[in-house]
Amino acid sequence: MRNIIPVLAVTAALIALWYAAVVPMNAQWAQDQARRAGTDLTLPALIADTMSQQRPRLPAPHQVAQELWNSTVVEEMTGRRGFMNTGSLSNRSLVYHGWVTLSATLLGFAIGSGLGIALAVGIVHNRAMDASVMPWAIASQTIPILAIAPMIIVVLNAIGITGLIPKAIISTYLSFFPVVVGMVKGLRAPDAMQLDLMKTYSASGPQVFSKLRWPSAMPYLFASLKVAIAAALVGAIVAELPTGAVAGLGARLLSGSYYGQTVQIWSALFAAAILAASMVALIGVIQRATLRRMGMAA
Amino acid sequence: MRDTVTAPVISARGLNLTFQTNDGPVHALKDVSLDIAKGEFVSFIGPSGCGKTTFLRVIADLEQPTGGEITVNGMSPDAARKSRAYGYVFQAAGLYPWRTIAGNVKLPLEIMGFSHAEQQARVEKVLELVELSGFARKFPWQLSGGMQQRASIARALAFDADILLMDEPFGALDEIVRDRLNEQLLELWARTEKTIGFVTHSIPEAVYLSTKIVVMSPRPGRITDIIDSPLPRERPLDIRDSPEFIKIAHRVREGLRAGHLDD
Ligand SMILES: Nc1ncnc2c1ncn2[C@@H]1O[C@H](COP(=O)(O)OP(=O)(O)OP(=O)(O)O)[C@@H](O)[C@H]1O
Ligand SMILES: [Mg+2]
Numbered sequence: 001m002r003n004i005i006p007v008l009a010v011t012a013a014l015i016a017l018w019y020a021a022v023v024p025m026n027a028q029w030a031q032d033q034a035r036r037a038g039t040d041l042t043l044p045a046l047i048a049d050t051m052s053q054q055r056p057r058l059p060a061p062h063q064v065a066q067e068l069w070n071s072t073v074v075e076e077m078t079g080r081r082g083f084m085n086t087g088s089l090s091n092r093s094l095v096y097h098g099w100v101t102l103s104a105t106l107l108g109f110a111i112g113s114g115l116g117i118a119l120a121v122g123i124v125h126n127r128a129m130d131a132s133v134m135p136w137a138i139a140s141q142t143i144p145i146l147a148i149a150p151m152i153i154v155v156l157n158a159i160g161i162t163g164l165i166p167k168a169i170i171s172t173y174l175s176f177f178p179v180v181v182g183m184v185k186g187l188r189a190p191d192a193m194q195l196d197l198m199k200t201y202s203a204s205g206p207q208v209f210s211k212l213r214w215p216s217a218m219p220y221l222f223a224s225l226k227v228a229i230a231a232a233l234v235g236a237i238v239a240e241l242p243t244g245a246v247a248g249l250g251a252r253l254l255s256g257s258y259y260g261q262t263v264q265i266w267s268a269l270f271a272a273a274i275l276a277a278s279m280v281a282l283i284g285v286i287q288r289a290t291l292r293r294m295g296m297a298a
Numbered sequence: 299m300r301d302t303v304t305a306p307v308i309s310a311r312g313l314n315l316t317f318q319t320n321d322g323p324v325h326a327l328k329d330v331s332l333d334i335a336k337g338e339f340v341s342f343i344g345p346s347g348c349g350k351t352t353f354l355r356v357i358a359d360l361e362q363p364t365g366g367e368i369t370v371n372g373m374s375p376d377a378a379r380k381s382r383a384y385g386y387v388f389q390a391a392g393l394y395p396w397r398t399i400a401g402n403v404k405l406p407l408e409i410m411g412f413s414h415a416e417q418q419a420r421v422e423k424v425l426e427l428v429e430l431s432g433f434a435r436k437f438p439w440q441l442s443g444g445m446q447q448r449a450s451i452a453r454a455l456a457f458d459a460d461i462l463l464m465d466e467p468f469g470a471l472d473e474i475v476r477d478r479l480n481e482q483l484l485e486l487w488a489r490t491e492k493t494i495g496f497v498t499h500s501i502p503e504a505v506y507l508s509t510k511i512v513v514m515s516p517r518p519g520r521i522t523d524i525i526d527s528p529l530p531r532e533r534p535l536d537i538r539d540s541p542e543f544i545k546i547a548h549r550v551r552e553g554l555r556a557g558h559l560d561d
Contacts, residue, residue: 201410211405294396295396
């Protein structure tokens with residue numbers, strides 16, 4: 001808790017910087033409006049106006065915070081289509097859109113980490129895979145995801161697969177890579193002496209794996225899972241953009257930009273960031289508990 | 299009563315091992331011939347790089363000789379390793395950091411498929427043997443270097459192999475702890491009739507512990523002297539002040555010096 005003060009200080013500085021940028025960004029529009037109405041704006045009035053526009057170029061922090069609150073708690077508690085009135089999540093709430101994106105993220109993350117671990121095990125135990133898989137894995141990540149995501153979505157749509165699965169596949173595509181890289185390193189972490197010890201026991205391959213390689217790889221696994229889950233979220237959001245999906249944080253970003261709803265865009269962005277941070281933090285908690293049980297205080 | 303007429307437990311004939319390195323071949327073992335009988339305590343002593351570790355590793359099938367022959371229990375080292383004939387104590391303790399001390403000692407037992415009850419009983423027994431009973435649930439980093447080394451010895455003892463190969467197990471310890479562990483090791487050896495191969499840099503340690511001292515010298519690594527100790531098997535620490543002890547120590551020192559003069 002002793003490092004909370006620097007964190008708060010940095011946050012406060014960023015918010016101050018943000019407010020400072022809001023005034024010049026939105027001043028033009030405020031003055032145009034004033035000229036059209038034939039009035040003159042005093043400086044305080046100008047500043048106040050830049051922070052309360054309907055469609056500002058750059059919304060003020062409190063507008064974003066307000067929108068986040070309104071589109072989650074308020075919408076679900078009191079909205080006509082909200083959870084309290086209908087028993088199901090409102091399609092106008094960020095909780096609903098966040099969940100749509102999160103479910104694809106989690107599915108893609110699960111498949112991606114599983115695939116990443118499986119590939120790493122293969123690479124470490126099989127010479128042919130060692131030589132052949134890694135170059136392809138690296139090549140796969142050099143293709144811009146924005147270019148390949150629409151193709152995958154469109155192709156899958158054409159054969160009738162829509163909704164969760166295509167998005168999860170994009171998430172998988174982005175999230176398997178850090179896991180492969182981390183786990184190959186982790187499974188190769190045991191030194192020659194630790195391996196020799198296993199050899200003197202005449203341990204079998206699976207025993208060497210379960211009693212030496214796998215536990216050695218744990219710190220690497222968690223580090224790569226943190227990267228992977230953030231990548232999976234990016235994948236799910238990007239996958240919502242090209243098809244004009246109607247639900248999900250990506251869809252909110254897209255519709256926000258169609259209608260110039262900058263406040264909506266920013267609040268969707270923040271919702272995504274909060275989601276990513278919570279998932280990474282959750283993995284961090286699991287990591288600490290696991291490593292502590294293994295006597296390796298992280 | 300030991301029967302020295304029986305076939306040797308370890309028998310090496312004209313053993314050669316050359317490592318191919320980037321700066322040319324390194325002749326780590328040259329024409330090494332040695333017989334070790336059951337129940338012997340053999341020390342290997344010699345300057346750094348004379349091939350002590352390499353020889354131990356050849357016995358343990360961790361290194362393949364490039365020439366000559368070696369049998370362990372009448373089999374190839376590979377077959378002996380697969381029949382789990384020996385426990386090996388490495389130069390560094392090498393405990394697995396994610397396992398407790400008890401967990402580390404249990405490792406070979408798990409791999410060799412001992413029953414749960416048997417694992418428990420053996421862990422308790424060997425930890426008591428190395429005086430670490432109170433530390434079963436501690437993790438390696440919570441122990442001193444000497445305690446870690448003792449835990450690694452317990453790990454090698456746990457599955458009761460007939461042969462114990464130890465590579466400078468006490469190298470990093472202070473004199474007092476070392477004396478204590480030497481005494482314990484002798485007690486253990488007397489009680490269990492194990493055959494022990496022991497690498498050391500210390501002349502007193504070699505003379506105190508061994509029934510046979512193998513003096514080696516480097517470039518190429520070879521045996522320059524094999525001394526059968528006349529000391530009795532029962533050895534109190536103060537035997538080190540006896541004339542016989544000093545005589546053997548002197549001979550070992552001469553052997554080491556001769557090896558050095560060759561350079
Ligand atoms: N894996 C290896 N590859 C190449 N050369 C090696 C290898 N292992 C050992 N050597 C060389 O073989 C020689 C003998 O090494 P060894 O480790 O057996 O010496 P040692 O007697 O145990 O020395 P120390 O007392 O320092 O432990 C050395 O010259 C060493 O450089
Ligand atoms: Mg050595």
